[in-house]
Amino acid sequence: MNAIEVHKLTKRFGDFTAVNEVSFTVAEGEIFGLLGPNGAGKTTLIRMLTTLTPPTSGAARVGGHDIVHDADGVRHAIGVIPQALTSDPELTARENVLIHAKLYGVEKSRRASLTTELLAAVDLESFSNQLVRTFSGGMRRRLEIARGLVHSPRILFLDEPTTGLDPVSRTNVWEMIDRLQKRSGLTILLTTHYMDEADKLCERIAIVDHGKLVALDTPARLKDSIPGADVVEAEFANLPSGTPAWREWLEQLRQLPQAAQVSEQDGSVHITSHSGPETVAALMDRARARGISVKRVTVQGTTLDDVFLHYTGRQLRDALQAGPRLDVTHLYK
Amino acid sequence: MDIGINLERIGAILERDMRKFFRSPALMVSSMVFPLMQLIVLGYAFGGKIKNIHVALVDEDRGAESRTLRENLKSIEAGPKTFYVSDYSSVPDAVTDLRAGFVRAVIHIPHDYSRRVLQHDRPRIAFIEDNTDNFVTSQLYERVQQLAASLNAPLIAGRLPAAIDMQVVEVYPYIEYIKYLLSGSIAMSIFIVAMIGGGIVFIDDKARGLHEGYLVTPIRKAELVLGLNLAGALKGVMAGLTITLIGGLIAGIDRLWEPLRLFYLLLVLSAASLAMISFMFLVMVRVTDPLVPRAIFGVLNTLLFFPSGAIYPSEGFPVWLKWISVVDPFTYAVHALKNLLLKNTGFEGIYFDVFVLLGFSVLLMSACIALFQRQI
Ligand SMILES: Nc1ncnc2c1ncn2[C@@H]1O[C@H](COP(=O)(O)OP(=O)(O)OP(=O)(O)O)[C@@H](O)[C@H]1O
Ligand SMILES: [Mg+2]
Numbered sequence: 001m002n003a004i005e006v007h008k009l010t011k012r013f014g015d016f017t018a019v020n021e022v023s024f025t026v027a028e029g030e031i032f033g034l035l036g037p038n039g040a041g042k043t044t045l046i047r048m049l050t051t052l053t054p055p056t057s058g059a060a061r062v063g064g065h066d067i068v069h070d071a072d073g074v075r076h077a078i079g080v081i082p083q084a085l086t087s088d089p090e091l092t093a094r095e096n097v098l099i100h101a102k103l104y105g106v107e108k109s110r111r112a113s114l115t116t117e118l119l120a121a122v123d124l125e126s127f128s129n130q131l132v133r134t135f136s137g138g139m140r141r142r143l144e145i146a147r148g149l150v151h152s153p154r155i156l157f158l159d160e161p162t163t164g165l166d167p168v169s170r171t172n173v174w175e176m177i178d179r180l181q182k183r184s185g186l187t188i189l190l191t192t193h194y195m196d197e198a199d200k201l202c203e204r205i206a207i208v209d210h211g212k213l214v215a216l217d218t219p220a221r222l223k224d225s226i227p228g229a230d231v232v233e234a235e236f237a238n239l240p241s242g243t244p245a246w247r248e249w250l251e252q253l254r255q256l257p258q259a260a261q262v263s264e265q266d267g268s269v270h271i272t273s274h275s276g277p278e279t280v281a282a283l284m285d286r287a288r289a290r291g292i293s294v295k296r297v298t299v300q301g302t303t304l305d306d307v308f309l310h311y312t313g314r315q316l317r318d319a320l321q322a323g324p325r326l327d328v329t330h331l332y333k
Numbered sequence: 334m335d336i337g338i339n340l341e342r343i344g345a346i347l348e349r350d351m352r353k354f355f356r357s358p359a360l361m362v363s364s365m366v367f368p369l370m371q372l373i374v375l376g377y378a379f380g381g382k383i384k385n386i387h388v389a390l391v392d393e394d395r396g397a398e399s400r401t402l403r404e405n406l407k408s409i410e411a412g413p414k415t416f417y418v419s420d421y422s423s424v425p426d427a428v429t430d431l432r433a434g435f436v437r438a439v440i441h442i443p444h445d446y447s448r449r450v451l452q453h454d455r456p457r458i459a460f461i462e463d464n465t466d467n468f469v470t471s472q473l474y475e476r477v478q479q480l481a482a483s484l485n486a487p488l489i490a491g492r493l494p495a496a497i498d499m500q501v502v503e504v505y506p507y508i509e510y511i512k513y514l515l516s517g518s519i520a521m522s523i524f525i526v527a528m529i530g531g532g533i534v535f536i537d538d539k540a541r542g543l544h545e546g547y548l549v550t551p552i553r554k555a556e557l558v559l560g561l562n563l564a565g566a567l568k569g570v571m572a573g574l575t576i577t578l579i580g581g582l583i584a585g586i587d588r589l590w591e592p593l594r595l596f597y598l599l600l601v602l603s604a605a606s607l608a609m610i611s612f613m614f615l616v617m618v619r620v621t622d623p624l625v626p627r628a629i630f631g632v633l634n635t636l637l638f639f640p641s642g643a644i645y646p647s648e649g650f651p652v653w654l655k656w657i658s659v660v661d662p663f664t665y666a667v668h669a670l671k672n673l674l675l676k677n678t679g680f681e682g683i684y685f686d687v688f689v690l691l692g693f694s695v696l697l698m699s700a701c702i703a704l705f706q707r708q709i
Pocket of ligand 2: 042043044083159
């Protein structure tokens with residue numbers, strides 16, 4: 001049975017369509033990622049699936065329960081960690097978890113031990129009696145994950161679990177999610193606008209943009225689905241973009257051996273290639289021949305960034321997060 | 334799927350609110366400082382007899398009879414000290430100073446006063462008052478009337494065989510204004526708890542997104558509303574009881590510690606708190622902007638406190654204000670508290686108010702549950 005089934009789910013705010021006929025299914029025990037930039041509609045989609053917002057049209061079942069007609073059934077089956085931090089700053093970590101345990105009707109005899117266990121699972125056991133007000137963002141996010149698991153849900157929704165965290169905390173949260181999933185076979189639906197997060201954590205990824213689902217597959221297959229295996233990026237020093245000479249030069253670049261697609265953004269040229277090194281060697285030769293000086297050249301394997309660019313025609317706003325690229329300019333000087 | 338209400342979930346919401354309340358003394362302190370300050374300052378500012386009013390005297394007669402009058406005035410100056418008198422040579426001079434506020438009234442003894450007294454020819458003195466200040470003039474006027482009556486007394490006694498004498502029976506001993514005010518201050522402390530604890534904190538939590546964390550759980554609207562209201566009422570009772578005891582000591586309420594009286598007080602405080610907090614939640618149930626409760630704080634305060642009869646009896650209100658006082662939970666709280674604190678009535682003095690307050694609570698909370706939005 002599928003843990004989540006979404007069929008043409010749509011949400012409109014007045015004239016504006018935040019989520020537009022989105023359909024997908026998530027298998028039991030799967031970690032599924034919704035990847036999209038700010039305003040893509042990820043939170044709205046999660047809010048509909050977690051019964052916080054009524055859908056305009058379409059249908060969905062979560063844990064076998066209809067999100068509209070059996071909202072209560074859905075609520076019992078799921079754990080939710082919303083995008084905003086929702087734990088009570090004026091309560092301790094332990095009190096936060098305990099109160100949720102009561103709200104979910106966890107048996108009285110199990111509450112205390114369960115709370116201790118969960119706080120240990122998120123590495124907060126030594127802070128359990130501290131006010132949440134004093135917690136860092138990462139600690140607070142981990143507490144919310146513990147709180148969301150208090151009734152042993154089968155399905156967990158995480159809305160941007162690592163936004164605003166430093167790299168160490170992010171890695172912590174990733175490891176925790178991974179561990180939880182392996183241990184209990186939890187189904188996890190998470191949203192993110194970090195490529196590396198989606199790549200590392202998720203078995204399958206749905207790319208959402210402007211409320212529409214534009215691609216859905218495993219990270220590997222998504223990368224395979226775009227032409228070229230490598231991506232070459234180059235910047236040139238003495239050639240202002242937009243001039244006739246620039247346009248002519250772009251035309252030349254399209255003729256490069258192995259090049260599949262050429263695009264430009266903010267004066268930097270983006271070439272997908274079936275063989276990065278071959279394309280780069282040829283690019284350097286032609287530039288030298290025309291007296292164009294190359295400021296920077298990088299080559300790397302296709303990332304989800306390129307997948308995103310391919311499917312949406314836009315670079316993700318947080319492209320910088322995608323990790324260092326290999327700068328090979330000096331090799332050709 | 335079970336219908337019905339889960340007491341454990343109500344308890345969880347109640348527990349959350351109470352823990353937050355005990356952790357931050359700010360709410361408790363602010364719910365006490367303002368009403369106590371109001372009680373003391375207003376109690377002493379309004380309670381006292383007005384003294385040392387400056388009065389101008391223009392004596393154009395300077396005869397034997399005017400001397401008697403002057404002596405009477407001097408004796409008031411020395412005794413109750415309601416006013417003191419300065420001599421002016423002419424009425425226009427005195428009226429100029431009256432207009433400028435240097436004197437509050439002018440007493441004018443005309444040149445033919447003594448002659449008319451002796452000839453029994455309707456002797457007159459003029460009393461010119463600055464009537465822009467009701468409190469001053471009413472006290473002054475009362476004194477001057479007493480004075481005139483004492484001047485007339487021998488004449489009247491001679492003429493009438495038996496003067497009609499009305500005897501006033503005062504059921505209770507004289508109540509100082511601070512005692513009169515205490516009931517209002519107690520109600521005010523409950524109002525502040527409802528306003529800050531129920532209004533401001535509720536909307537702030539909503540704006541901070543804390544509610545989202547609770548709305549994803551299987552909690553029902555009714556459970557959430559009941560839990561929040563009970564927590565608010567409990568906080569209100571605590572604040573109200575504190576002010577009752579501290580204020581009672583300050584105002585000097587006798588035999589405050591009688592167990593049965595305390596029990597009745599607790600009953601009234603509970604009913605009043607529940608009504609006040611459900612009133613507040615109903616006002617706030619659809620509000621999302623954290624500025625709104627802050628902006629209407631003063632409006633609600635004025636609209637609920639002053640028409641309640643806490644500081645001025647509602648018998649003096651125009652009709653529209655009387656109507657506000659009828660639907661104002663403050664009115665019933667203040668009425669019941671006055672009965673208990675000033676007259677120490679038993680249950681017969683409060684059951685109607687308690688009944689009305691509880692009725693209000695049920696009505697307001699039902700409306701609140703109906704209007705509460707479970708989804709965002
Ligand atoms: N209550 C609302 N009323 C009107 N518009 C809304 C409402 N909620 C969301 N939107 C709009 O819907 C769109 C999608 O918002 P949503 O929060 O789902 O995006 P998101 O993908 O979660 O973005 P982010 O990465 O910033 O969290 C946005 O353009 C937003 O302005
Ligand atoms: Mg979002």
